[in-house]
Amino acid sequence: MHRLFFIITCPLPSRSVDQGQIKNNLKYHIVCSYFESKSFLPSFLPPSLPPWELVARLVQSSLNFRLFVSLTTISVLGIYCYTYKKLIYIVLHLNRKEELLSLQPRSVSTQTLSVWHGTGKPVSEEPGDLNIVFLKTHKTGSSTVQNILFRASERHNLTVAFPLYSYQFAYPERFSRAFVEDIPPGATHFNLLCSHMRLDVGEVRAIMPSHSIFLTILRHPVQTFESVFHYYLNMVPAFQPLANHSRPLLAFLEASAQYYNAQDSSNGLAKNPMAFDLGLSPRDEESANSEWSVELEKLNQTFHLVMIAEHFDESLLLARELLGLDMEELVYVKLNVRHKEGEPLSKGLAQKIQAWNWFDMQLYKFFQRILWHKVERYGYMRMKRELDTFRALLRETVARCLAEDSVGPGDMADALRPWQPSSVTILGYRLKQNLTYAQYSSCFRLVLPELQYHTYLYYKQYGKDMRPLPTT
Numbered sequence: 001m002h003r004l005f006f007i008i009t010c011p012l013p014s015r016s017v018d019q020g021q022i023k024n025n026l027k028y029h030i031v032c033s034y035f036e037s038k039s040f041l042p043s044f045l046p047p048s049l050p051p052w053e054l055v056a057r058l059v060q061s062s063l064n065f066r067l068f069v070s071l072t073t074i075s076v077l078g079i080y081c082y083t084y085k086k087l088i089y090i091v092l093h094l095n096r097k098e099e100l101l102s103l104q105p106r107s108v109s110t111q112t113l114s115v116w117h118g119t120g121k122p123v124s125e126e127p128g129d130l131n132i133v134f135l136k137t138h139k140t141g142s143s144t145v146q147n148i149l150f151r152a153s154e155r156h157n158l159t160v161a162f163p164l165y166s167y168q169f170a171y172p173e174r175f176s177r178a179f180v181e182d183i184p185p186g187a188t189h190f191n192l193l194c195s196h197m198r199l200d201v202g203e204v205r206a207i208m209p210s211h212s213i214f215l216t217i218l219r220h221p222v223q224t225f226e227s228v229f230h231y232y233l234n235m236v237p238a239f240q241p242l243a244n245h246s247r248p249l250l251a252f253l254e255a256s257a258q259y260y261n262a263q264d265s266s267n268g269l270a271k272n273p274m275a276f277d278l279g280l281s282p283r284d285e286e287s288a289n290s291e292w293s294v295e296l297e298k299l300n301q302t303f304h305l306v307m308i309a310e311h312f313d314e315s316l317l318l319a320r321e322l323l324g325l326d327m328e329e330l331v332y333v334k335l336n337v338r339h340k341e342g343e344p345l346s347k348g349l350a351q352k353i354q355a356w357n358w359f360d361m362q363l364y365k366f367f368q369r370i371l372w373h374k375v376e377r378y379g380y381m382r383m384k385r386e387l388d389t390f391r392a393l394l395r396e397t398v399a400r401c402l403a404e405d406s407v408g409p410g411d412m413a414d415a416l417r418p419w420q421p422s423s424v425t426i427l428g429y430r431l432k433q434n435l436t437y438a439q440y441s442s443c444f445r446l447v448l449p450e451l452q453y454h455t456y457l458y459y460k461q462y463g464k465d466m467r468p469l470p471t472t
């Protein structure tokens, strides 16, 4: 009987219970040591309890002990699982973070972080009201972003602020409210402004709702300048004399002073084109350093998001959160892609481009850093998950819509042919045959070049054709 009670109530091997443990668990000690004394061990605490009290204590002790063991086990398991899971999370999180941050400079001012609007809700005049200013910088992938915004404008019935004449807001003049077409009858305010301009923030704010979301895009200055140079070779005065040169870019960078006149605003794209579009006036590099960082900080206060073309998908996902769009609304194909001929840029030439575009380099590095801080706040794991989903969606879209990869201007429908400058060939797309009406409608818009989409939306909004540029 004693032996049986001992086995039931003292499941732990009693010999392994040391004095310290016994003191900590007196009831256990009393009962178990009683039975030990009776059955197995020489007694060191001889009990003199009547049998009924012993049984009562035994039951109570047993229950308490089991409760104690159960609670302890649950707690230990809980703590273990929590810590272990957290550990796994931290390890993964850090690995991803390290991987991404290792590519980037790490410091950023706290002020630059303060403008993040990470609530997932659009900041707008009224609930559901979407107001967007997209500064369309030159040769940065901005037509691809504009196409996404044009599609969103149709889907959300947005009123677009169009230029009074043609496709641009009197570029390269600084933006003025006078360059904007009248608001159409029935609309109370513009919701979207996304045509080329040279930025003047005050003037933009004068015609857009006060809580508009400001977006823009930057691209690495080497690729941007190369693209600008070849695309505008016959249009920008500083480049024109080199139009027939066998190596025009090298020739320009080796003797830029000979070709470039800073006083001519038509040369705005010929040096630091992104800074020019953002309304900055780059000065002498050495003296400009401190003023320049103030200018950058001001831009950072203005723009809710500066996208980076080299991280186009990450940028779009951040924009999506700001604008409250569905992922399906972000699908895109690259527009305005130049057919590249000849050798890739040499290292030496790339360095020359960087030196020539010093302000654009500072601008790019500054906002690239900020983009990664935004990704960090967004969550690396979340970004990774969403990128995977988004890229699968992009692949599906391409497979559904396109007959093949990008094609030259001779191989596509007239309506889908992008405008061709005389200096380079711009690629476009051919749609698949046998699309349903709904598929055709969405695929057509996906590949519709800037000028055609602009013309179409203007007509839809005003019921008339756009005005051409005055000839004077």
Ligand SMILES: Nc1ncnc2c1ncn2[C@@H]1O[C@H](COP(=O)(O)OS(=O)(=O)O)[C@@H](OP(=O)(O)O)[C@H]1O
Pocket (backbone or CB within 6 Å): 137, 138, 139, 140, 141, 142, 143, 144, 223, 227, 309, 310, 312, 333, 334, 335, 336, 337, 338, 339
């Ligand atoms: N999604 C995406 N990501 C990265 N790069 C992209 C993207 N879409 C377009 N592009 C490249 O951007 C160049 C065209 O830029 P824009 O559309 O801004 O040109 S324009 O100023 O409106 O004429 C053009 O560059 P180049 O091909 O080097 O000339 C495009 O290839």
